[in-house]
Amino acid sequence: MSASSTAPSAPPLAPPRSPRMTGRQKLVLFLLLGAQFMIAVDFSILNVALPAVGEGLGFSLAHLQWIATSFALAAAGFTLLFGRVADILGRKRLFVGGMVVLALSSALGGLATTPGVLLTARVLQGLATAAVTPAGLALLTTAFKEGPLRERALGLNGALMSAGFTAGAILGGLLTDLLSWRWAFFINVPVAALVIALAPSVITDSRPAVRAKLDVPGAVTVTGGLLLLVFGLTQAGETGWTTPSTLVALLAGAALLAAFLFVESRAAAPLVPVHILKRRSVVWGNVTGLIAFVTETSLVFLLTLYLQEVLGYSPLATGLAFGVLGVGTVAGGMLGGRAIGRFGTRRTIVLGGVVQAAATLSLVALGSSGGWIVLLLTATFIGGVGNMLMIVGFMVTATSGLPDEEQGLATGLATMTQQVGITLGIPVMSAVVTARTGTATGPDAVLSGVSAAVLVNSVIVLAGALLAGAFLGRRGTRASAG
Template identity: 85%
Template sequence: MSAPSQIQQRGATAPAVAPPATPRMTGRQKLVLTLLLGAQFMIAVDFSILNVALPVVGEGLGFSLPNLQWIATSFALAAAGFTLLFGRIADLVGRKRLFVGGMVVLGLSSALGGLATSPEVLLTARVLQGLATAAVTPAGLALLTTAFKEGPLRERALGLNGALMSAGFTAGAILGGLLTDLLSWRWAFFVNVPVAALVVALAPSVITDSRPAGRPRLDIPGAATVTGGLLLLVYGLTQAGATGWTAPTTLTALLAGAALLIAFWFVEKRSAAPLVPVRILKRRSVIWGNATGLIAFVTETSLVFLLTLYLQEVLGYSPLATGLAFGVLGIGTVIGGTLGGRAVGRFGNRTTIVTGGVIQAVATLSLVALGTSGAWIWLLLAATFIGGIGNMLMIVGFMVTATSGLPDDEQGLATGLATMTQQVGITMGIPIMSAIATARMSGLGDGDPQTVLSGVSLAILVNSALVLAGALLAGAFLRPRGARGGADQG
């Protein structure tokens, strides 16, 4: 047999090289994932569960109409204002300890809210719920990212986390309507108590803590400036939705918040033990990852608000029917979250973010065609389903980008920044889009359904343009890294 024939024969019979096996989660990792995702889902439900029930809560406890917003605002102030601080505290004292402690506070404050007999008690419960959220969310995410090494398993875990977080917002609206109609608004609080108790009982034995070798000092000046700045910024944003962007209280709060956040940057540059090292704030992945996340949360949460106006004021839907209509959006976000981790692993962070943003922008743009006939509900359902998939691809890409390339002892900080971005985005979206829609409706000078539709359509158009701009910016500034196309870490 000739040499070429021998080579061909050996080549024909030689076994093919098998592709590397996809890593699988261990049983313990699945248990940890289930516990942490359950807690994060409950936190997400809390964001929206009272929205549908606000008028009923106000009547039951004697809230005046102007003060009704404080039921949501008090929660948002604490949740967004203290997230970054608690994210760093989680790195310093131990993530599991802060996570379990936060769940205890969440359970007790939920019981207090359900038993409230006055506005003061209810608002105290909401502030405590917000503080618990600010502790649990970054600590839980840090435990999640340290339980799974950077790569396919972490991407899958973050995808599922994003899906359940987004689904929780939708589930909260549906659950709030059901509980309020069938039982009482108080069950919107009581439903948290058994879930929190179960997590507190299981977490100590299931979760492995990750704690620093030493006990670094906490940056008090940095903590004071960033917490004060975020509190004022969120307060200004919520006031903008109630009193307008030019009101003295709104402008004062926004300007003072911006000044404190600028001061925070200079404090961190000079601090020996900074709350957030400036080198991290300068990282391309942190900057543009969080910018993408901010746009994703600003646009999707505000779109839900705009479509709520459309469904109730134009089509005449009840609050419960409105919540049920958003169930299709919830299904889309679950699918998007499930696909998100795989998409990041196969195509990279940047491609996933850009693709998701373009899908969301196109789906949102189609909603400009909505009319006053009830038949348009089918376009709304289809567009929110597809847009939900795109939005979740953006969110998963953002979370993977914003937490990648950092050591385990800084994951609490990274997830704290990412969670802060999420909270601020949720808070910013409604005032911005509400102001656009209201300005349009005021200009037309009539409150009929066609006027409401005109204002909603203009805000939806701006919403779509904002998503597209965010996707294009991510594509321009998140450079590919290696063969996987991940975000540049430098």
């Protein structure tokens, strides 16, 4: 018998352990996620309180929507610019400065006694959001190396941001009913103060070793283009897609964005380097994010119409019903990192899109009796899981494979995509509802319009997920593997 046959076999190798976060990384994660959650809450906390705000400050019904629009214009229009400013001046400095502006503007909004003061506060809140969100995401991606830990952190970030939209609706209803709409502003102040106090000692700053110059022509064209685009989309939802103000704003916005691409191709220090826009992961990652936010935020709008106009729910009951969606998005965010680690971002995006599309499609069956709430709650939970798989896949894909000095740019693009998607969805779905109902009114007409828009919503998310899956590369890094 040979020696090799009698020698004991080597023990099997233990599977590699998944890396764990350090105590400092957990504290950084807690602080940054807390700030991002608060920002997400701000997007929706005033939605159910708008009638109370209008009554308290004397807004006319026609001008009430500017409470939300003024915030969205500033947040979407300046995000890409502030993402690049964060790369130049330092992410931590911009993050803390943005939180200071957010605290002060929230206090101003809570103390407002005229429409002008309130709208000023909302614009400042939007500018603070445009600074804090990309800077915070860049600090998050640079605090965790590309791989499982970053995927886990981005999954939690996506889950909390999506849950924040739902929590804002619930919290806005509670605060308005129990205290006053003013507390929808005041609640930000102590949270922002805590972040401001802890951030300087907890967060490690990151920025390029060589300070780049700011591309002023690029900044002017992209900011102006986004402002006009968001304004045009808002006008479309209010006055229709063919009115002169809508068409002029959309065409001018498109022209400025085209000029931005021309400027960037010739700039010495472009705001968005052309090689970034040629990366398949960046382009299709952001397409995925745009689809995910367009469809889910507009679905909340459609189901709000259904719950209040067809089933007769109160604003507070409507907000509570969306709590199930919030649970689904948190679950999807917690599963997102694991799904990407196992299947890759490409397959995770497709899986999430298919699940969300199927759950949304089932809502076409909704009827006018109260028993249909069971289907709504079940479908929104499952759809929330699928939507969050898409969002986590989008964030990982859009920020992977780039050096730390370009993370502010990548997260600025991703944040801009998110905010434009949130703004775009409601006008598009509102136009579908209007086209279906025409001049008809009443619960049956609303149900018919909502059903048609839900069908369109489902088709959009399925087509977007399948296209992203087809165009994302099968080879390359694990972040883009499928």
